[in-house]
Amino acid sequence: MPPRDISELAHRLGRRAEAVCRRYLSNGRRVGNYWLVGDARNAQGRSMFVRLKGSESGKGAAGKWTDAATGEHGDLLDVIRESLGLADFRDVSKEARSFLSMPYVDCERGEPRSPAVPAAGGSTEAARRLVSMSWSIPGTLVETYLRGRGVTALHETGSLRFHPSCYYRPDGGPTETWPAMIATVTDLKGKLTGAHRTWLDPAGFSEAHLGRAPIDTPRRAMGELLGHAVRFGCCCDVMAAGEGIETMLSQRTVLPAMPAMAALSAAHLSAILFPGTLRRIYIARDNDPAGDAAVATLIERTNAAGIEAIVLTPQLGDFNEDLRLLGADALRAILRVQLAPQDVDRFMKRAA
Incomplete structure (x- = not known):
């Protein structure tokens, strides 16, 4: 759904803020120009307050809410999502339109139709x-x-x-x-x-x-995960890639200046997309068959792209195990002998 349509839907809900609250936050109650409730999931309490009257947009708009206990904030679309436990924004849109007595509109074709089955694992919009x-x-x-x-x-x-x-x-x-x-x-x-x-x-x-x-x-x-990653630092000509977030952050504990990305699984590691500036990549291998297969595939792809690939192998199951069980000095020693000599001075943190 285009951002303008999302904004319009939120504005329409804001004009009926109290009715939305009575429907989806039924454990709360009105106090002056606010609706008080425990949280956006309709828990009992008074830490969350929804503005019932206000401007059409901005922080003071009707329908805007804040949970003083957690710092969470949002609009009435978020209330619908949280109170009903919806993961896909298409389902949130359908529910909101049903409440407002509006036809459901397909986000791509702009035509009324039945909602599609939510994508497995959730959509990009839900993310x-x-x-x-x-x-x-x-x-x-x-x-x-x-x-x-x-x-x-x-x-x-x-x-x-x-x-x-x-x-x-x-x-x-x-x-x-x-x-x-x-x-x-x-x-x-x-x-x-x-x-x-x-x-x-x-x-x-x-x-x-x-x-x-x-x-x-x-x-x-x-x-959408294929080819993409969780990223730490800005990519340059050298970077590291691996499966897990904790694995890559463990490596950055002793290689703090080296950019890194976590692909989140062995299958996704083998399919990561390469930045145009990349000349050398360090592959943080997990010591298991899936990790071996991912490394083999990734090396084939780097060779074809003219990128130098160097495999980094942990002493235990992965680099987080090395860090937790062996310590930072041991991890530093494990990685030092596997790095290209010019990258030791460039990226490695000296022992305290």
């Missing part, structure tokens, strides 16, 4: 809205989680965000909410194409779950 509902990681559970994994290099991590209560849908079970690390997936031009969620244990780090939530699948991705 974009999830990212917009999250915020930067300093002082959040994400920072605690990463430090628990041994990661101290948190510079240039704008691609990582925090969501305090991200929906998780177990197979065959009711929807749950857990805090989550949200990673933005972008293309070579920096355009957001997807998002990756790592649900976190609010109790903190433990060896049993390594800081992740005690659920069956604590990691899931949504949107």
Whole structure:
């Protein structure tokens, strides 16, 4: 849906803000010109307030809301999405139009029609809205989680965000909410194409779950991932690529100046797109059969593109295991002997 249409839909809902609140935030109540409720998921409480009267646009517009307890904010489209647990914006649009007694309009053809089945794993639009509902990681559970994994290099991590209560849908079970690390997936031009969620244990780090939530699948991705990645630092002629976010941040703990990207899986690592400036790529290998297959495919592609590829192999299962269990000095020594000599001085952090 074009941004102008999304804005118009939000404006129409804002004109009927109190009716929207009575429908989707039924556990709240009106106090003056505001609707008070626990949160955007219709919990009981008073920390979230929705403006019922105001201008057509801007921060003071009717329908704008803020949760004073978490810092979350948004419009009434976000309320519909959160209160009903909708992952795909097409479903949000359909629900909003139904409430407003408007026909559902296909976003591409501009014609009324039945909504398409939501894309598996969520759409790019759903990823974009999830990212917009999250915020930067300093002082959040994400920072605690990463430090628990041994990661101290948190510079240039704008691609990582925090969501305090991200929906998780177990197979065959009711929807749950857990805090989550949200990673933005972008293309070579920096355009957001997807998002990756790592649900976190609010109790903190433990060896049993390594800081992740005690659920069956604590990691899931949504949107368009093929060829794209979670990026740290600005690409130049040399960069590193690997599967996991924690793997690449572990490497950056001792190679803080080297740009890196996390492809999120072995299959996606083998298909990453190369920046035009790239001349040498370090492939952070995971010690498993899937990792071996991804490295082999990626080397074939780099050879065909005239890019030098150097494989970096961890001593244990991956570089985060090396960092956590062996320490930063050991990881530095493991990587030093595998780097091109000119890149040691250029990218490697000296031991304290």
